[in-house]
Amino acid sequence: MAGGAREVLTLQLGHFAGFVGAHWWNQQDAALYRPTDAKEPPGELCPDVLYRTGRTLHGQETYTPRLILMDLKGSLSSLKQEGGLYRDKHLDAAIAWQGKLTTHKEELYPKNPYLQDFLSAEGVLNSDGIWRVKSIPNGKGPPLLTTATTPKPLIPTEGSIRVWSDFLRVHLHPRSICMIQKYNHDGEAGRLEAFGQGESILKEPRYLEELEDRLHFYVEECDYLQGFQILCDLHNGFSGVGAKATELLKDEYSGRGIITWGLLPGPYSLREPQKDIYRLLNTAFGLVHLSAHSSLVCPLSLGGSLGLRPEPPVHFPHLRYDATLPFHCSAILATALDTVTVPYRLRSSPVSMVHLADMLNFSGKKVVTAGATIPFPLVPNQSLPDTLVQLGGATPWTPLSACGDPSGIRCFAQSVVLRGLDKACHTSQLTPGTPLPSPLHACTTGEEVLAQYLQQQQPSVRSSSHLLLTPCKVVPPYPYLFSSSLSQQGLLLDGPPTGAAVESIPVLGALCSSSSLNKTLGDLAKELTKLNLRRWASFLDAGVEQDDLEEVLQELCSLAQCYQGGDSLMG
Numbered sequence: 001m002a003g004g005a006r007e008v009l010t011l012q013l014g015h016f017a018g019f020v021g022a023h024w025w026n027q028q029d030a031a032l033y034r035p036t037d038a039k040e041p042p043g044e045l046c047p048d049v050l051y052r053t054g055r056t057l058h059g060q061e062t063y064t065p066r067l068i069l070m071d072l073k074g075s076l077s078s079l080k081q082e083g084g085l086y087r088d089k090h091l092d093a094a095i096a097w098q099g100k101l102t103t104h105k106e107e108l109y110p111k112n113p114y115l116q117d118f119l120s121a122e123g124v125l126n127s128d129g130i131w132r133v134k135s136i137p138n139g140k141g142p143p144l145l146t147t148a149t150t151p152k153p154l155i156p157t158e159g160s161i162r163v164w165s166d167f168l169r170v171h172l173h174p175r176s177i178c179m180i181q182k183y184n185h186d187g188e189a190g191r192l193e194a195f196g197q198g199e200s201i202l203k204e205p206r207y208l209e210e211l212e213d214r215l216h217f218y219v220e221e222c223d224y225l226q227g228f229q230i231l232c233d234l235h236n237g238f239s240g241v242g243a244k245a246t247e248l249l250k251d252e253y254s255g256r257g258i259i260t261w262g263l264l265p266g267p268y269s270l271r272e273p274q275k276d277i278y279r280l281l282n283t284a285f286g287l288v289h290l291s292a293h294s295s296l297v298c299p300l301s302l303g304g305s306l307g308l309r310p311e312p313p314v315h316f317p318h319l320r321y322d323a324t325l326p327f328h329c330s331a332i333l334a335t336a337l338d339t340v341t342v343p344y345r346l347r348s349s350p351v352s353m354v355h356l357a358d359m360l361n362f363s364g365k366k367v368v369t370a371g372a373t374i375p376f377p378l379v380p381n382q383s384l385p386d387t388l389v390q391l392g393g394a395t396p397w398t399p400l401s402a403c404g405d406p407s408g409i410r411c412f413a414q415s416v417v418l419r420g421l422d423k424a425c426h427t428s429q430l431t432p433g434t435p436l437p438s439p440l441h442a443c444t445t446g447e448e449v450l451a452q453y454l455q456q457q458q459p460s461v462r463s464s465s466h467l468l469l470t471p472c473k474v475v476p477p478y479p480y481l482f483s484s485s486l487s488q489q490g491l492l493l494d495g496p497p498t499g500a501a502v503e504s505i506p507v508l509g510a511l512c513s514s515s516s517l518n519k520t521l522g523d524l525a526k527e528l529t530k531l532n533l534r535r536w537a538s539f540l541d542a543g544v545e546q547d548d549l550e551e552v553l554q555e556l557c558s559l560a561q562c563y564q565g566g567d568s569l570m571g
Helices: 015-032 089-096 113-122 195-201 205-220 238-252 273-293 326-340 353-360 384-391 446-457 516-529 533-541 546-561
Strands: 007-013 051-055 061-065 067-073 123-125 131-133 177-184 225-233 257-263 296-300 369-373 411-419 462-468 507-514
Touching: 007 015, 007 205, 007 238, 015 061, 015 067, 015 225, 015 257, 015 326, 067 205, 177 195, 177 205, 195 238, 195 273, 195 533, 205 238, 225 238, 225 353, 238 257, 238 273, 257 273, 257 353, 273 296, 273 516, 273 533, 273 546, 296 326, 296 353, 296 369, 326 369, 326 411, 326 507, 353 411, 353 462, 353 507, 384 446, 411 446, 446 462, 507 516, 516 546, 533 546
Parallel strands: 007 067, 007 225, 067 177, 225 257, 257 296, 411 462
Antiparallel strands: 051 061, 123 131, 369 507, 411 507
């Protein structure tokens, strides 16, 4: 659509989704800051797709995520449910009351030191209780910052991060946070453990009406809503919340894109049988129900398997991460997400969510896999053709959907994004008359280089590719995961380390309709058939019946059959 953003409304459902979402929004926020000496041209990505403008009661212009998030009691730490940009409506109501007033105060969570540093840099809390944020130029993002005014960032330590709100540096609208008070985030009692519990939440009028009210608030102010992106925990009861939420969206907003990212924390061990079995059941029920109501579903995990057998976490040659820390795992997944979602966030010639899904989900293939190379291995001044030739014939990205080894699989369709490459490196720099090392060196544009490379890798595959100058931002509170062999721009150094912190990186990301899902979904069904459900009656007590399990098994097997070999385009 010319002349306006094609808006997307984001839903975050669950605590690990909150971790991924916090990194995601931090990265969007970092991309809004434009240093005065920025070399990359602005405007490849349109922030209005994800953000909305508004005003506080005091006339302060705001720019906040178009976001609804749901989490459990105790998950916000020191973050207020209504956010910090607007006056507290409950406080206003209390002041209007002229009678006797009794105040009961809960013990406050101590504010994370990182957030204290962030707040002092972003604005000030006045004595009247109103948060005064710095002005927003042209209503688009934070103020212009120069090296002279940018405060030195405080990097949060892993030990200081308990919940996602401990490192979220983006102000949220009061309509964003929806707390589920009937379940607890901490402790062993009152946990949201099972798919059926999650489904039942959105059957309750209280929570259903609250979600519908927030949906209507955001949707009605959109000029051209292209759809919804949903970040949803797959491993716990939020898979059931996601199932009901996507069902609601499909019924109420027919024709809009619904792309669901099913999130799973890092690898786990078989020390807690009930949690492991619940994880398996929630994942299976979630994938089946989410795929029924979504345009596209993509599991995202750094683990090697969706099943019960633990597999080692995936490896990135230039990252050093701890797979047991949600803070680390979610940062990597958010970086992949920030890259593979580029097509429907482009300012110029965007691919709508519906069209992206249609390209990937033909012949019933509603589930796709993701992969990413973080960072993409670029040497300063090396051309893209040279880099791609060095990669050889192996799959150039690390799998991120817990579907095992990608070697030998067939790809039916793919959407690929490569970002963070300087324009001068897009094509071969060989002097005229030099023999060409490969057909890639004959290409005249970077887009042509990438498209031809993908065609060589997977002939006759339905493929879409995008090449961007804009890198992915990895400034604090993004954890420092990078090897010392990377420059400040995430390029591979040929000399000794400079000691400068990595601030941005080139990334290659891909969504694939892949034959690996035949085995992954089939194996998931086989593991379910082996379960003695009488041992796990509590899962059924949570609202799921034996017939529901049989139906999920059938649907899993049907989904798996969609990904059997055969012709790439015929499925």
